[in-house]
Amino acid sequence: MKAEILAVGTELLMGQIVNTNAQYLSSKLPDVGVSVYYHSVVGDNPERLKESLELALKRCDVVITTGGLGPTQDDLTKETIAQVCGRKLVLHNESLEDIKAYFKKLGREMTQNNVKQAYMPENSIILKNNNGTAPGCIIEQYDKTVIMLPGPPSEMKPMFDDFVIPYFRKKCSYTIESRFLRVFGIGESALETKILDLVDGQTNPTIATYAKDGEVTIRVSAKVEQGKEADQLLYPVIEEIRKRTGHSLYSEENKTLEQVAAELLMKNNLTLSTAESCTGGLVSQTLTNIPGISKVFMGGAVTYSNEAKEEYLGVKKETLIKYGAVSRETAYEMAEGIRKRLKTDIGVSVTGIAGPDGGTPEKPVGLVYIGLSSEQGTITKELRLTGSRNRIRTITALNVFDMIRRHVLKLEIDTGSKV
């Protein structure tokens, strides 16, 4: 089935928000047999919405709209689509009760304009909104399907996952199952070279790579009949990719590197502390975004100044003078210092030059040292990164997470390579 995702909202055309909904839907629809052929965006204008909808219905089997279901006068999606499909809007009592209950839960008065949200196209499948007020719906119009979803991602995503995915799964004769293999430490072109014959040679499963900030995600997708297992198609390919990527393959479940590192720490009851200079708290902030991390993450120091490095980490003044704040030696003492001070199993450290200023010919922007200290000793790694301050900090943090992962899994750690 061919699909178009039609977003409705002047705020998109004004550039106030990004159309992340289209991305989310696009990434999930192929798995239930729906191929996305077009994205489009129109403003809160009934004429243009009508034209865009008619075009979408002409060129696609499925049209999914996002936005324009709210209580205000601007919100015209439902009215316009009902008109195009020749359906009346009728009061859906259950939705009205839900909306009332929602306001009650928030302790707020429901204003009269909210009732509008409970008027739904007749003979449509109503999609309950568990995270907001506007219900969605599915209209089956001859051989076409129109699906209306709310605009806020926090409402749209769960509604799509809970109701639309199962709806298509039931209709589809086949299903596409995908596995996402995530690799860190091999550049995209190097990785492509490693698996090029697999990418070229396969039609089912298909293989695609996507790179971002030093990480590469490999998507392996198998098309199978409904109810059949995809594993026998996927397994040999994944096994081959495993062989070729080795320990650089860190997740087969599309987890982030910090998630993998955090889970390894939690599973093994290993406590962690962090000592950061140029990342300024990015390592600890990223880790502490993971619920439950407080069981293993004890704390950290963000030591920008030399004084803070001495005061909080016990880095020796002589080390800072002799080797400088950005050096293997300082990274070593920082990792060891934080581990001892906070009495954790593992201490990690970062010191470097994130730029855009502060570089010298000997120590250019992008030179970063990271360290990891444990009872088994302390190791350090030199990174030579390029790009913006933000990119250098991000890739540095990923290297720290990878170092933790490799340490816990007792894998080899390259101590001086570029990424």
Add this chain to the structure above:
Amino acid sequence: MKAEILAVGTELLMGQIVNTNAQYLSSKLPDVGVSVYYHSVVGDNPERLKESLELALKRCDVVITTGGLGPTQDDLTKETIAQVCGRKLVLHNESLEDIKAYFKKLGREMTQNNVKQAYMPENSIILKNNNGTAPGCIIEQYDKTVIMLPGPPSEMKPMFDDFVIPYFRKKCSYTIESRFLRVFGIGESALETKILDLVDGQTNPTIATYAKDGEVTIRVSAKVEQGKEADQLLYPVIEEIRKRTGHSLYSEENKTLEQVAAELLMKNNLTLSTAESCTGGLVSQTLTNIPGISKVFMGGAVTYSNEAKEEYLGVKKETLIKYGAVSRETAYEMAEGIRKRLKTDIGVSVTGIAGPDGGTPEKPVGLVYIGLSSEQGTITKELRLTGSRNRIRTITALNVFDMIRRHVLKLEIDTGSKV
């Protein structure tokens, strides 16, 4: 002039990347007299690209494409547009030299397929790519304009800013000048109520609000003839908004709250240290993303465990036992502790429950205390936030930046309100 932004790339329809280009262009085009009416996305498919282009040329005056200008066989934008516009592709020697120079600078060999990028539609305006290999171009076709820009945002944005904006500015009889006023500490609906008569009453300038994570941005846009000053239109409205928002208005230049706080610290030579619990380094990480911050930011402690709070901040064991880690008292001692340990002018602190777990009836998820200590004493503030862990952490950090701003500017600080 009506415009459509047509993005080309299967990776967008696969949901691998978000169409941030459309947002960027949409936010900037109105200022040079171009109104965006549609966004659309098609894959790397010449037939569908051709149809989409023809539709865009029918319904708009200006079509801006992004993507599909690269060296590979997938990249078909230029070829397809040249065909639709009836133009040949001819070698543009200057572009070829630029591409050669680009590879030389990187120290890489130029492969033959890169030459394709120097073939441009005849009689078009060539747009130099200073950040990559694929040049862009402008085709003026009867009364329509087609503009091709590369896909990577790092190449697209500077090319657009440097060449396309001036191109439209020259053509446009008027210009739209916008000011972005940023407000923190007043909710969106409360703010809308405050300025509703201004929003409704104005046609030039126009006023629009946009809210995100506890902040509201007010856009004031004036339409003036080319070469005329917009200030006399903008000024009275901005002055009125100033009166109504008071000290909650923190930037008239669309700066972020952390940028404003950081600039105030730098300008006044006030050093800062941070002590964070539930934000886990988000405050320090956000601040240290600002180049030059190392002049005033000395360091911080991320103290998740009670032990770390005692060890690094000197929070008294009795305080932790009597009032708990999430309390005004602990926030007080954390802020004072970090300031004294790192000998800074200002110390700030955060302790709270970011969730999703860890809440109790007395201390629910979203209860956060922040503190600020200086020579003049230490103040604390209670926040009661709702939403996801991420949202709670983000709004907490914003409150800390606002507290710093208000402290430096000697403004009143509300110590217990909700946000």
